[in-house]
Amino acid sequence: MSPTDEQAKTLRAAVRRFEALEQSGSVALDEEARAIDTAIQALASDPEFGLLRLWNALRSFTHPLAGRTLSFLLAQRQAPRPRFAELVAIDLMGRRRTDDSSTLLNLATTAAAWLRSKPAPPQALFAELPQLLLRALRQPELVRNAALDLLVTIADVDGFGNMAAHTNGALIAEVRADDSAESADDAAFIASRAEGKGLEKTEFHEAVFRALQSLYEDLRGSESAIGEQGVFVTAQRYLQWRVLESRARATSSRVGFPVKTIRVADNSRSPAFNVVQAVLDTWMKFFETACDALELSPVVRPLEAGPGSFVINATLEEVTNPERVLERLRQLVEVGANNIGDVLATETIDAKTYRNLLEVLAEHRATLEVTIVDAEQEAISPLVPLSITFATAKAVLPPVRQVAATTRLTSDQIPQADDLSRVFGLIQLLNQGEAITPQSLDVSLRQVNYYKHAARVLGLLSAENILTSAGRQVARLNDQQRRMSTAVLFEESDCGSAWLRWSNVATLAEVDPDSANSFITHVVPGLSAVTAGRRAQTLAAWQRELAPFHYTRWRVDDR
Amino acid sequence: MRSELSAPWTQPCPRSAVDAAQDLDSLEKQCNVSERGLRDQAFSKARRFVHGAQCAGGASAPVSVKFQNRKLPPNNDDARVDIEVKTGLAFV
Numbered sequence: 001m002s003p004t005d006e007q008a009k010t011l012r013a014a015v016r017r018f019e020a021l022e023q024s025g026s027v028a029l030d031e032e033a034r035a036i037d038t039a040i041q042a043l044a045s046d047p048e049f050g051l052l053r054l055w056n057a058l059r060s061f062t063h064p065l066a067g068r069t070l071s072f073l074l075a076q077r078q079a080p081r082p083r084f085a086e087l088v089a090i091d092l093m094g095r096r097r098t099d100d101s102s103t104l105l106n107l108a109t110t111a112a113a114w115l116r117s118k119p120a121p122p123q124a125l126f127a128e129l130p131q132l133l134l135r136a137l138r139q140p141e142l143v144r145n146a147a148l149d150l151l152v153t154i155a156d157v158d159g160f161g162n163m164a165a166h167t168n169g170a171l172i173a174e175v176r177a178d179d180s181a182e183s184a185d186d187a188a189f190i191a192s193r194a195e196g197k198g199l200e201k202t203e204f205h206e207a208v209f210r211a212l213q214s215l216y217e218d219l220r221g222s223e224s225a226i227g228e229q230g231v232f233v234t235a236q237r238y239l240q241w242r243v244l245e246s247r248a249r250a251t252s253s254r255v256g257f258p259v260k261t262i263r264v265a266d267n268s269r270s271p272a273f274n275v276v277q278a279v280l281d282t283w284m285k286f287f288e289t290a291c292d293a294l295e296l297s298p299v300v301r302p303l304e305a306g307p308g309s310f311v312i313n314a315t316l317e318e319v320t321n322p323e324r325v326l327e328r329l330r331q332l333v334e335v336g337a338n339n340i341g342d343v344l345a346t347e348t349i350d351a352k353t354y355r356n357l358l359e360v361l362a363e364h365r366a367t368l369e370v371t372i373v374d375a376e377q378e379a380i381s382p383l384v385p386l387s388i389t390f391a392t393a394k395a396v397l398p399p400v401r402q403v404a405a406t407t408r409l410t411s412d413q414i415p416q417a418d419d420l421s422r423v424f425g426l427i428q429l430l431n432q433g434e435a436i437t438p439q440s441l442d443v444s445l446r447q448v449n450y451y452k453h454a455a456r457v458l459g460l461l462s463a464e465n466i467l468t469s470a471g472r473q474v475a476r477l478n479d480q481q482r483r484m485s486t487a488v489l490f491e492e493s494d495c496g497s498a499w500l501r502w503s504n505v506a507t508l509a510e511v512d513p514d515s516a517n518s519f520i521t522h523v524v525p526g527l528s529a530v531t532a533g534r535r536a537q538t539l540a541a542w543q544r545e546l547a548p549f550h551y552t553r554w555r556v557d558d559r
Numbered sequence: 560m561r562s563e564l565s566a567p568w569t570q571p572c573p574r575s576a577v578d579a580a581q582d583l584d585s586l587e588k589q590c591n592v593s594e595r596g597l598r599d600q601a602f603s604k605a606r607r608f609v610h611g612a613q614c615a616g617g618a619s620a621p622v623s624v625k626f627q628n629r630k631l632p633p634n635n636d637d638a639r640v641d642i643e644v645k646t647g648l649a650f651v
Contacts, residue, residue: 029646029647029648032620032646033620033645033646033647036620036646068619068621069621072621075623075624101615101618102618102619102620102621105624106622106623106624109624113625116627116636140614141611142612142614143615145604145607146608149604
């Protein structure tokens, strides 16, 4: 399954072209043309696995050319279908949910051709077709006609027997909304075939996405020779978090894939779920603030959980050197109770999040171990693992508590997402039951997390990212009302109210936006200057945007 | 029967919808009676596509669309008209 040198070279060239576009956001025709050409060459040179490899490399790209090119490759090569083509198509239809005209045209062309050819397309395709069709039918004539053609093909070939009944109704309504004479016959034919037909099915794309990831992971297992190029590898390095009960003496080792856990002491037992949950939750917050201080913004994804003492593997995307973070935290943990107070006072470490983690470990008599595993070399990193036992936690807690008490806010309570309109957009999407993706918000994956975090700071989302009643209310309001409401929410948030107290004023409208940096530096001394600057920019932007809508400035008409 | 007729273009500015319509006319004329009969609806749809692209400000590459008649005999079920834009913008 390993690609030849030539295949690897061609694939890398293609991905580099798309990476350059992704980073620059360029729409230069010659650059786009080169990217398309290299993708075509990559698939031609590696017909067996090229599509899967390209899909994996491009799947998180937000530049429209990435999805458009993948869909073009599908539309162009229909017989024989490239391997994994059906799964890639279903993933593009279900997860990407683009409104890009050319991508929709390519996908509609692909689906129509597959419906007419053998072997018949998989059932899962029918679960995604309604979403594709609905989006296409709401587009201008060019794409709408393609959707109508596809619907006619479905009616001819399948008779809507495989489509979900509840979505057929919505499709018929869209089709009938077209009053052009040219489409009237098609519309009548589609409606006559679709009405009352169909099965009840659930959405399928997540399962397909997982299947593709799994296929890719299988494939990747034999590709270490080209791993360092980043084309084929997203998870060669991951953090291993171990949460152990105090009585468990772990002398385990673990190597890449497959997992090899050696032993846990006889008198051990797995920690209770609430312990695992509490430790991982506080550890994640602590880890994120430590990354923040180092100007790193990793996207952490759990990979798998192991048996015995609770083990979870997670990938760190967008961070090439996790040792740096771990080493820093390990040094912190090794500072004894006598010196930890001084270290926290001078280091850019968020004392409150560290205290929270220690409190949880001490309370549950739990031990946390963090190791970096290098799957590529099938070995645990030579770096000494970070280990915080409950005894360590108990010993250093008193001085850490003292420092934390002087810190008014944690960095987690301060937003870092300047554009309030995007926060509202996110709330609205959630209220409509839509998925929050980089595409739907038109931001990077990292920024999606920032915007969710901002919504949590405002109380619009719960800690589990579920809409609160305030969030649902804001989603129902118009733009002006949203800002009026959000001004109050921000003022009442931990961050907003602390800013008011620090500024010695009574309302958000009176706060000086230019004081944001001084405020943050004062209340969260653990933040680095750059991070403090970024957060201050958000606070200042929110104050400037919301102050005109503050209740002290409402006129009678506004209410 | 000929396996493929095509009208490729390479030019520094976007192919106009008028030129594309002429390309389609020219291709249709090159078809014999039987070939044309298998593709009459497909050519209409292709012209409608070019017109739709023009109304939308052009079709952005890469895009591949294929048009077929509704009812095709089993031994000619692959008769179709394809339009592919590999680079840039077309049908403005």
